[in-house]
Amino acid sequence: MKRLCAYVVRNSKAIDVFQAMKGGAKLNNPDTASFSREQLIELLTENLVTLRAKSEMKQSELAERIGIGRQTLLSIENRKSKMRWDTFLAICMIFTDHPDTLPYMRFLGLDLTSLKSNISVKGGISLKFDKLWTDYESEYNTVRSVCALPLGLKDSVCPKCGSKAMTGALITSTADESDPNILCKECGYWRD
Numbered sequence: 001m002k003r004l005c006a007y008v009v010r011n012s013k014a015i016d017v018f019q020a021m022k023g024g025a026k027l028n029n030p031d032t033a034s035f036s037r038e039q040l041i042e043l044l045t046e047n048l049v050t051l052r053a054k055s056e057m058k059q060s061e062l063a064e065r066i067g068i069g070r071q072t073l074l075s076i077e078n079r080k081s082k083m084r085w086d087t088f089l090a091i092c093m094i095f096t097d098h099p100d101t102l103p104y105m106r107f108l109g110l111d112l113t114s115l116k117s118n119i120s121v122k123g124g125i126s127l128k129f130d131k132l133w134t135d136y137e138s139e140y141n142t143v144r145s146v147c148a149l150p151l152g153l154k155d156s157v158c159p160k161c162g163s164k165a166m167t168g169a170l171i172t173s174t175a176d177e178s179d180p181n182i183l184c185k186e187c188g189y190w191r192d
Contacts, residue, residue: 035109037085037088040088040110041082041083041085041088043108043109043110044083044088044091044092044108044110045076045077045079045083047104047108047110048076048077048091049077050104051091051095051101051104051105054100054101054104055095055098055100055101056100059073059074059077062091062094065090065094066087066090066091066094067090067144067173068087085145086144086145086170089144090142090144092105092110092111092112093112093142095110096110096111096112133188133189133190134189134190134191135191138172142171143169143170143171143183144169144170144171145169145170146167146168146169146170146183147167147168147169147170147177147180148167148168148177149166149167149168149180149182150168150178150179150180153166153182156182158184158186158187158189159189159191160184160187160189161184161186161187161189163184163185163186163187165184165185165186166182166183166184166185167182167183167185168180168181168182168183169181169182169183169190171183171190172192175192
């Protein structure tokens with residue numbers, strides 16, 4: 001069995017997770033609930049190359065999956081650019097969902113269960129639905145960020161459930177804060 005990178009950095013110390021697991025060490029999640037966004041981003045940035053190597057994912061593949069350019073990812077890995085919060089969340093989702101990196105994400109306290117208390121949306125919006133859905137076939141099923149509705153859509157009503165709980169959201173790769181997707185906070189229906 002080929003051993004890929006097994007070192008992760010936590011509390012400024014390189015830890016060989018593979019050896020710790022082999023030795024039966026209990027790998028408890030750190031309490032990331034008290035971490036600021038900047039601290040969480042720093043923790044992921046310190047371990048990004050290791051996580052990518054463990055998942056055997058190329059920079060271009062990870063960059064495409066999270067919706068950024070390969071050069072941007074390279075710049076983040078080399079610490080020339082700071083990772084944005086929506087990029088952080090997207091990377092955490094990908095590595096939490098990958099069976100080879102999930103133990104590392106748990107060890108670092110960066111799996112989605114551990115991060116639940118750190119994930120809040122501007123304006124205190126709570127997104128409580130099982131999945132996103134739309135009328136047309138789409139590969140997009142993750143809210144990267146939420147934002148204000150454009151002015152002309154402030155009184156929008158969900159065509160599916162009739163709720164006025166609509167918000168702007170960045171779901172598709174072409175959506176941005178000036179032209180967001182429209183998301184119903186009640187039922188999870190979204191449209192371009």
